[in-house]
Amino acid sequence: MLQSYKLCAGTASLRVVRQHLHCQTQCIHSNPTNGRTHRMLQPLHLQSRLPDVGVTIFTRMSLLAQQHGAINLSQGFPDYPGPAALMEAMVDHLRAGDNQYAPMAGLPRLREAIAAKQAMLYGAHYDPDLEITVTAGATQGVYTAITCMTRPGDEVIVFEPSFDSYVPGIRLAGGIPVPARLDADYRPDWTALATLITPRTRLILINSPHNPSGRCWQTSDLDRLAGLLRGTNIALISDEVYEHMAFDNRPHASVAAHAGLRDRAFVISSFGKTYHVTGWKVAYCCAPRALSEEFRRSHQFITFCVHTPSQHALTDFMQARPDWYAELTAFYQAKRDLFRSAIADSGLHLQPCEGTYFQQVDYGHLSDLPDHDLARRLTVEGGVAAIPVSAFYLQGEDRRVLRFCFAKRTETLEEGAHRLRLAIKTIV
Ligand code: GLN
Numbered sequence: 001m002l003q004s005y006k007l008c009a010g011t012a013s014l015r016v017v018r019q020h021l022h023c024q025t026q027c028i029h030s031n032p033t034n035g036r037t038h039r040m041l042q043p044l045h046l047q048s049r050l051p052d053v054g055v056t057i058f059t060r061m062s063l064l065a066q067q068h069g070a071i072n073l074s075q076g077f078p079d080y081p082g083p084a085a086l087m088e089a090m091v092d093h094l095r096a097g098d099n100q101y102a103p104m105a106g107l108p109r110l111r112e113a114i115a116a117k118q119a120m121l122y123g124a125h126y127d128p129d130l131e132i133t134v135t136a137g138a139t140q141g142v143y144t145a146i147t148c149m150t151r152p153g154d155e156v157i158v159f160e161p162s163f164d165s166y167v168p169g170i171r172l173a174g175g176i177p178v179p180a181r182l183d184a185d186y187r188p189d190w191t192a193l194a195t196l197i198t199p200r201t202r203l204i205l206i207n208s209p210h211n212p213s214g215r216c217w218q219t220s221d222l223d224r225l226a227g228l229l230r231g232t233n234i235a236l237i238s239d240e241v242y243e244h245m246a247f248d249n250r251p252h253a254s255v256a257a258h259a260g261l262r263d264r265a266f267v268i269s270s271f272g273k274t275y276h277v278t279g280w281k282v283a284y285c286c287a288p289r290a291l292s293e294e295f296r297r298s299h300q301f302i303t304f305c306v307h308t309p310s311q312h313a314l315t316d317f318m319q320a321r322p323d324w325y326a327e328l329t330a331f332y333q334a335k336r337d338l339f340r341s342a343i344a345d346s347g348l349h350l351q352p353c354e355g356t357y358f359q360q361v362d363y364g365h366l367s368d369l370p371d372h373d374l375a376r377r378l379t380v381e382g383g384v385a386a387i388p389v390s391a392f393y394l395q396g397e398d399r400r401v402l403r404f405c406f407a408k409r410t411e412t413l414e415e416g417a418h419r420l421r422l423a424i425k426t427i428v
Helices: 002-009 012-021 057-067 084-095 108-122 138-149 166-172 190-196 219-229 289-302 308-320 324-343 371-380 410-427
Strands: 025-030 037-042 132-135 155-160 176-181 201-207 235-239 265-270 283-286 358-362 401-405
Touching: 057 371, 084 308, 108 132, 108 283, 108 308, 132 138, 132 289, 138 166, 138 201, 138 235, 138 265, 138 283, 138 289, 155 166, 166 176, 176 190, 190 219, 201 219, 265 289, 283 289, 324 358, 324 410, 371 401, 371 410
Parallel strands: 155 176, 155 201, 201 235, 235 265
Antiparallel strands: 025 037, 132 283, 265 283, 358 401
């Protein structure tokens, strides 16, 4: 807690926010130049809901990369455009006047396209009217699912390392985050998990392909989880935004396809990752009827509805290109292979990457530098930015691991790898 506070304390934006928060209530002061009195602002007694939370590591590393002209392999987003036909469809719909509120749950034609996709890929049948909701990005989908299920004091189990939005979402809902540590190979420890389940456990959050480790759960993992949850009243949130980035001919094991889990699960995926448009912030949540009803009760007040022209454009593209998903898997697998071979002789130890668009490396055998320090020095001195993986742990545990994003053009990856090889020699 102290560590993350210290880390954020240096950022200008946070200082501004803090000053601002201290200047809210009013008192009377006189102006010596004109003798007039005016109201000055004085501290408001603000009690933050997230007092130990700073600006996210993704924002900070991208900013640092920008300030130092570094190749940005930190925050996960592509540096290439989405498909031209998708862009054209967006412009067409903007021009055609599809610019007013969409229905709260999402455009019916998009929900139908999502239902068709889930059936085609996973044999999963969701009713587009009642069981699919379009959200403003997967982070909002996960947040809404947490919020609608969690009452104050409920326990929510998260596997760590975990994506940075999960725990704050649980805390904002009044829930108690319960970390379930993945082992050194980023696999779940089922025996330990069983001991974490209590009568107060309300939800479990899972994420495969897993950010940051790239580990993918197989059907056997879902079977184990289903066994643990059988007979309980525990719901599941499954973040599957990297579903099309599961490599080496091992298809993504979706919770949507799992008979033992589907009925208790919110399955969330995103168009941002799939179509290289992370800035569009359009995603969706599939859940059985009762869960979707509960989800929509909150969703309608958190977001109400999502950007209309994007929804139309995405529907057009999904209908035109059902073959996109398989191509995407091959596209990212080639990027993974390129990046791995480009840094193979860097001295860093490459961890396995079964999925996502992230490659983790560990460097404990080379240096004792904390991961935040190494990430910073690589960016500032070496000109290549990465994410320190301790940011994904509740207590900031530092296993001396960095995460690199390989959703980048070949030139970017080659230059980033070149800089990394040089920087590692001089820094560690
Ligand atoms: N999901 C992306 C990542 O892990 C970006 C997240 C973000 O910037 N909030 O890098």
